[in-house]
Amino acid sequence: MNLRYFFSLLLLAPLLALAQGKPSDPQIAHIVVTANQIDIDAGKIAKSKSKNKEVQAFAQQMITDHSAVNKQAGALAKKLGVKPEDNDTSKALKKGAQQNVANLKKLSGAQFDKAYVAHEVDYHQQVLDAIDKVLIPSADNAELKGLIEKVRPAIQAHLDHAKHVQADLGKTGAKK
Amino acid sequence: MKFVPERLEVAAGDRVTWINKDFVPHSVTSKEAGVESGDLKENARWTWTARTKGEMNYICRLHPLMKGSIVVK
Numbered sequence: 586m587n588l589r590y591f592f593s594l595l596l597l598a599p600l601l602a603l604a605q606g607k608p609s610d611p612q613i614a615h616i617v618v619t620a621n622q623i624d625i626d627a628g629k630i631a632k633s634k635s636k637n638k639e640v641q642a643f644a645q646q647m648i649t650d651h652s653a654v655n656k657q658a659g660a661l662a663k664k665l666g667v668k669p670e671d672n673d674t675s676k677a678l679k680k681g682a683q684q685n686v687a688n689l690k691k692l693s694g695a696q697f698d699k700a701y702v703a704h705e706v707d708y709h710q711q712v713l714d715a716i717d718k719v720l721i722p723s724a725d726n727a728e729l730k731g732l733i734e735k736v737r738p739a740i741q742a743h744l745d746h747a748k749h750v751q752a753d754l755g756k757t758g759a760k761k
Numbered sequence: 762m763k764f765v766p767e768r769l770e771v772a773a774g775d776r777v778t779w780i781n782k783d784f785v786p787h788s789v790t791s792k793e794a795g796v797e798s799g800d801l802k803e804n805a806r807w808t809w810t811a812r813t814k815g816e817m818n819y820i821c822r823l824h825p826l827m828k829g830s831i832v833v834k
Contacts, residue, residue, distance in 0.1 A: 646823055650785040657784050739785055742762035746826050 607723045608672060614662050614729065615669035616678070616720065617736075620712055621651040621658070623682040624705075630689055631701045640698045643750050647705070647743065654736050661732055695754070702751045709744035716740065764821075764829035771811045773833050778808040789829075790822040797822075 608616065624647050631644035662669060685704055692700050716737055724730035762783065771777060781787050781801040789798040789807060794817045798807040811817075811833040821827035 642825075649823065653785045735784065738762045739783070742824055742826065746824065749826060 608674065608719070609670065610665075610724060610726050610729055611667050611670035612672040612674070613720055613724055613733075614658060614667050615671055615675050616715075617658050617733065618655055618669055619675040619678050620715075621655045623678060624651045624708065625655075626682065627685065627689070627701065627704070627708075630686060631697075634689070634693065635698055635701065636694070637698050637754075639750050639753055640702060643702070643705070643746060646746070650739055650743070654739070657732060657735075661728060665726060665728065667726075667729070699751075699754055702747055702754060705747040706744065706751055709740055709747060713737070713740050713744060762824060763827055767828065768830045768832065770832045770834060773811055773814055775811050775833075776808050777811060777831060778806055780804065780806050786823060787827070788822040789819050791817055791819040793818065 628644040628647035628651070632641060632648070635641050635644065661667075689697060689701055689704075716733055720733050721730055721737075724733060764779075769777065779789050779798065779801065781803055784803045786800040786802050788800055789796060789809065791797075794813075796809060796817065796819060798809075800823070801807055811831060814833050817831045817833070819829050819831070
């Protein structure tokens with residue numbers, strides 16, 4: 586089993602857990618904030634460890650965009666009087682993130698860049714699947730559902746961007 | 762996440778305004794044409810006057826896969 590496949594499986598596990606029961610709106614709010622924070626944290630690690638300009642720019646975009654999403658989510662939760670509620674999916678997401686961070690901290694240079702970007706591709710794909718299959722169908726409040734629908738194009742753009750960076754890293758590797 | 766419309770035809774002297782309808786910041790950037798809007802926050806507007814005839818290709822500096830073009834006739 587290669588490493589990337591292994592980490593894909595780790596990611597898949599928490600998101601599959603979502604499908605087992607319909608999360609409540611407070612749980613969805615918590616999942617949204619947790620999923621964003623995880624990617625902000627990974628972006629901060631990449632900003633400090635990567636020497637690659639394209640990876641650095643991507644990481645900064647993740648920090649900026651996911652911070653903007655969380656600001657919106659926090660404002661909406663406050664407006665609706667929804668208190669984000671911790672749940673098994675959020676816990677599993679955090680556990681997966683800790684494993685990713687532990688892996689990234691061991692790597693450096695091109696190996697780090699490839700592992701970070703490969704994880705970003707997988708992560709955004711899994712988040713998109715969760716948005717489509719679980720979060721949007723489960724959200725009861727129309728404004729919460731609307732926020733997730735508004736976030737979706739950004740996640741798709743991040744996935745496309747991550748794949749683009751991944752392809753560029755592959756080209757760099759081939760030249761060596 | 763894209764410029765709408767992605768391609769726009771205008772006449773020389775026309776003013777073009779971009780409005781960021783997204784909640785994440787975007788920019789209108791063309792290094793080639795020396796165009797840079799700076800970071801535009803949600804609902805921020807930025808206006809540019811089309812002076813030189815020809816095609817200006819631009820991107821969002823923050824999301825480089827977002828591309829647009831203005832054809833000045």
